[in-house]
Amino acid sequence: MKKIQNPLFVTKSFLPPLEEFEPYLQDIWASKWLTNNGKFHQEFEAALCQYLGVKHICLFSNGTLALLTALQALEISGEVITTPFSFVATTHALWWNNIKPVFVDIEPETFCLDPMKIEAAISPKTTAILPVHVYGTPCDVKRIKAIADLHKLKVIYDACHAFGVKRGGQTVLNFGDLSVMSFHATKVFNTFEGGAIVCHDKSMKKRIDFLKNFGFANETTVVGPGINAKMNEFQAALGVLQLKYVEDIIKKRKILACAYRENLRTIDGIRLLQVPENTESNYGYFPIVVDQGIFGRSRDYVYEKLKKHNIISRRYFYPLISQFPPYKELKSARKGLLPVAEKVSQEILCLPLYPDLSIDEVDCVCECIRLIKGR
């Protein structure tokens, strides 16, 4: 196997050529309008709506503040049904809103919240469902909507992985009452840090925009206890520029993901995530499931060995959110109650995938996995 000189990380942020960003900076310096719904903020919102195929978008300084604010906007309280298989911010947003998370298991194929298990977790205190389109794989949005409608629950999708993902030619961002996005450095589309809420009507957009700006409706009117979660002009300008590249980024990711798939397909004990029929993925992640019984080695063994070869994979999502304090004390977090999520989190490994990665490097990673298996 070829020696890997520089470590291959699980991701590497995409940036446009610096000289292309300079005119944007000159513009900001000339106007001295640095934040509070400036020119680039407005331009980025409009461009995003157009690109993503959504009606209204509210920009945020990051995805976590967008999640917190989404829960405030819909006045969610009591208990919320959510998944343990996500980035920890999904549940933290509930906790910070004084809401009790109720964990429900995931589907073995998609790793998304299992709709068949939601109803058993509904109590008189349940007010909403917070599912996650994990790795950009769309949740079973139809079933979730049917359950939410029947029990009069709100649905907020954590769509932080789902930038540009479509099902049946339609964006997945229009499902649920609100969808929350992240433009963090590690995501398919980044503004260094950043986030957004997708909503369906003007009055909700107005409410969210008030909330993210301390609750100010105008100079002297505060409509409620808001927060400061605004996106600044630097981030918004970068967003406008990044948007010109995102199509190309996703195309490159797709080519690399196909190369991985083609190569790893023949290794017994390595399961690959299927892109569901009718779905346009953004190829944000390349997760593999290591079945120790067949592969002969554990996921952690593979992870450590890859690291020795300078390949820095990540165990997204291990441990489960339900295994972190303070959540592990919750009844719904008890060992054995989330069997699919518990198993997947022991077997999952995300391999390096980013637009600058080369096919040679993909082949190197695959070769290394064969080596670890010992053929």
Ligand SMILES: *Cc1c(COP(=O)(O)O)cnc(C)c1O
């Ligand atoms: C990245 C991420 C978040 C948090 O977004 P930030 O912009 O980093 O605050 C929340 N949920 C999921 C699923 C994420 O991947």
